[in-house]
Amino acid sequence: MSSIFDLAASNLISPIILSFALGLMAAWARSDLTIPEAIAKGMSIYLLFAIGFKGGASVAAHGVDAKLLTAVGAGVVLSFGLPLVAFTLLKIMTKLSKIDAAAIAAHYGSISIVTFVAATSVLEGRAISSEGYLVAVAAAMEAPAILSALWLVARGGTNAKMDDGLIREIMLNGSIVLLVGAFVIGMITGEKGLAEIAPFIVSPFKGVLCLFLLDMGLIAGRGLRAAKGVVTLPIVAFGILMPLIGATFGLAAALLVGLSTGGVLLLMVLAASASYIAVPAAMRVALPQANPAIYLTLSLGITFPFNLTLGIPLYLTVAQMVTGG
Amino acid sequence: MSSIFDLAASNLISPIILSFALGLMAAWARSDLTIPEAIAKGMSIYLLFAIGFKGGASVAAHGVDAKLLTAVGAGVVLSFGLPLVAFTLLKIMTKLSKIDAAAIAAHYGSISIVTFVAATSVLEGRAISSEGYLVAVAAAMEAPAILSALWLVARGGTNAKMDDGLIREIMLNGSIVLLVGAFVIGMITGEKGLAEIAPFIVSPFKGVLCLFLLDMGLIAGRGLRAAKGVVTLPIVAFGILMPLIGATFGLAAALLVGLSTGGVLLLMVLAASASYIAVPAAMRVALPQANPAIYLTLSLGITFPFNLTLGIPLYLTVAQMVTGG
Amino acid sequence: MSSIFDLAASNLISPIILSFALGLMAAWARSDLTIPEAIAKGMSIYLLFAIGFKGGASVAAHGVDAKLLTAVGAGVVLSFGLPLVAFTLLKIMTKLSKIDAAAIAAHYGSISIVTFVAATSVLEGRAISSEGYLVAVAAAMEAPAILSALWLVARGGTNAKMDDGLIREIMLNGSIVLLVGAFVIGMITGEKGLAEIAPFIVSPFKGVLCLFLLDMGLIAGRGLRAAKGVVTLPIVAFGILMPLIGATFGLAAALLVGLSTGGVLLLMVLAASASYIAVPAAMRVALPQANPAIYLTLSLGITFPFNLTLGIPLYLTVAQMVTGG
Amino acid sequence: MDMHTAKRVEIMIEAPLEKRLTAALEKAGVTGFTVLPVLGGSGRSGRWSREGQVGRAGMVAVICLIRPERLDTLLDAAFAVVEPHIGVVSVTDAMVLRAERF
């Protein structure tokens, strides 16, 4: 157990986590520190491109693993299934309406790519390798959860605004296209392509991640300030319990697929993390009655920092114990 | 001949080209992937600064070549002359109005700095050196074509809105000033200056170029979608034929000047490429009656991808054959 | 003395200074070259984060110096005191109203972090080390000058709009929070943290600084164009005299504290430089009657270029003479 | 100068709905509109700001100039999209040049 705390402690004093903490505190103190929207979007494009490309290049280097398809399939199943778990839990733990509960459930079935990125950089820091195709798994897990959540609502008779346009938008949203596209480019151009652009996508990666997390901290902090009153204690409890449950499901799936230690961690992280970019936009279109203050605060203000600080070290300890890695 | 295809194929699977293709496909599939305007402008500033500076530093290193002035002169002549060729060709091949033809002609006499940058990175990938001052030639070729095109229109009696302000704007437009300015700074500070900022303008260059071409692909793809119907088959044919003709003129000029293999390629590329930043803005002011959908689609949607994928390898093969390099 | 000129000359032909000059000239020639606001803000966030982090990491490496607190205290005293000097000088040298004089005085008591950054890069270029905590001194010197200036106005019976909100805003303005926050992160994560993100915050630093100074040159140049008539000769003289006086006070303080040669230079630069980001915004709130054209032109158009080109080499020569370093 | 009466409709709507709104307007025969960025705002659902946001967050302002007789069609189309969402719709009397464009 002490190793979890050591790990957590060493994780906590990394520039990445401290940058996030700086953002949180600056927002809390009502500093006017802000990152321009265009810069934040530019950094997220950079991170998606880099993580996708590196994943693809790694697949090219290690050969296309037979497990790739199984892993993607497992991801899709998790993304479809976890919202049902989250929804049930919310109905038990909180007094939220069905619509609000379904909207939150969609977020937890989907994934947070920044949490995934943070986990890969913890792995790199410890020189633990992982399957490059988990990037593809991440992309595959973005959308199914939304369909699950809308089904939960429709089943109850309420009209969710589901149309062809929305499905298309979800499947072709910018993040997924960029992540998958960069993955494919990385796979095609391989190690040679990676070498050409490594000084751009590899060396400065961690530094960009710091500034991006500073921005996430600012947004999360401002969200938490604004959401006082809306987010009750049971809701907060859900925001910490659900990632643990998700990680457990992720662990089971990873073991079934037979991933390496690093791969196990990453699938746990994907299952444990909650979306705060793609799913919120989809919810505004499909479930406008759901209160965005609740689901945004939960995913970005509670679950994201929890995973970032305590979750990842915990999941890594478990992954190492279970795989003996 | 087989080497052209080998070259084209190896060119096609570079991260740069594939990033452009990703953008095209994302736009085609109507994904909402976009690069913020400020980031796109920031990247173009970076590319202009870097390419200008490196050109200047290279001139400083190799000594000011006696051919510099001749080459700049040749570029100016090409930029003045090519619009006449393009205009004649358009009048023969298409049914476009004189105004539209002149506007297009201006684009083809001017240059696309991104195509130039892509060609330099192909040269670097093959360790073929080139004259640093071709950056200055590129800058010198931006504006004259606009004057030619306006003369073509004025000759026909139509009033082109040519005023002092416009000439000044064209000569001092941001791209030219930045490119020439960075070139001069590179020349003054030389290898030492380059060493100081190489980790910024050299190492990550190719990676930034990838993201920039992703954006170009998105814009070109959206333009092509929107332009269905406006751009007829003869117009498309012009968009592929004209760069070949331009490259031939560029080749002749390069041989007259006596450039190296790399220099021949670059002057061919300059002559073959069509502007899609400076000239469109000038045309909106000077020839507002010309339809922007046609000239933008042609230069960015047809000629740019043609040069990027097939043109550059073809020109390089020719340049190598002719110079024996 | 010749060494000052040698130093100034070698300083003048650095890419950093020449980029600033390019911006000035482009603005002067009324080129439409511009850096998007979001990119300029992004670069300033990068520079603040990098300089703060490196300062903190350097403190972590060399141990917390007993002089840290003394130095911060000296900085605060300078920032409180210099506005009184500047105000008196302005009343003697110029015919400016009390309000305008006080607003200008606030700028000269505060600091310009970009001038500080430029000075650190001159030190690096000469391999002269300095105390990392001078970053903290810089942060501490941003705000006190504003209070001094408001006191100068209030003393005269005029109502300065000083409220709790403003004090909070000044103390927690984005630049200070980011600089101090990055400094603390650098101190906590130390050399190890620095190594992780050095390819982002160290290697490309000078290149980013070039583009940022290009932007500063553009803004300063446009400001100077617009301010013709507003800024009289005595005001310009103040803009060159005051940094020399400030540097002298800075020198005295640095010697009292007992800083190294590099540290002496940096404290001189802090005292000599004038704010053009935080203080102007505060003045618009607190002293709206003061004319922004005057104080912005003075600090960004006169004092900033003076320090950048002649000031820093001069201060460095003096610092080396005095400390024998 | 030859001016014609028109209505200026200003619709502030959540950014994820922008495409749906403009599609609805086009379907209702609206021939022109302009989209302005919005930095932030405040309303019944609280204060928000665009700064630092990454996704399709925030709002946009869509401005339509139309002939008065087409106002009702436009409002019906707009209302159908805006109604369940966050957003405000306002209409002002205006005069336009070049009426043939509207």
Added chain:
Amino acid sequence: MDMHTAKRVEIMIEAPLEKRLTAALEKAGVTGFTVLPVLGGSGRSGRWSREGQVGRAGMVAVICLIRPERLDTLLDAAFAVVEPHIGVVSVTDAMVLRAERF
């Protein structure tokens, strides 16, 4: 469509004052407003542009739709903030949908 009369108030004000203005509006009971970015402009204090700026430079446009009877309260509040500063305030008659929101 059920429309209600309202006033559309547009306040262009220096960016460093934005927080103070919106705080004053909220204090005066204004329940909603929207902030638009401004690229540049010109007035008695000369020409300015946002390009390349780093600090809280430039201006913003704050738009308020309110019931006509609350106009005076709003203008008093706005004027107190704008008065010593650079900025302009204009008011237009408008109609709004969903009047219960204002």
Added chain:
Amino acid sequence: MDMHTAKRVEIMIEAPLEKRLTAALEKAGVTGFTVLPVLGGSGRSGRWSREGQVGRAGMVAVICLIRPERLDTLLDAAFAVVEPHIGVVSVTDAMVLRAERF
């Protein structure tokens, strides 16, 4: 609050023309205007969007508040620039504070 009648002129024009428009306005004696960014739009020349653009692409919105009696001069000046180009001009009645500024 002391208000004065004014006209609010809103000109949407292609970005490369911005300088020419504002120069023409200044020449016509217009003392103030504000330039707003535009994200995208649609009109007779099709749909366009600013996203990802590099050059001086897209449009801007220029807003002028002026005394009613100066409207015609302004419109003449604006029209001369806008006429051969893509763009729309609309005018609304407004009231302004601090009339001495206009």
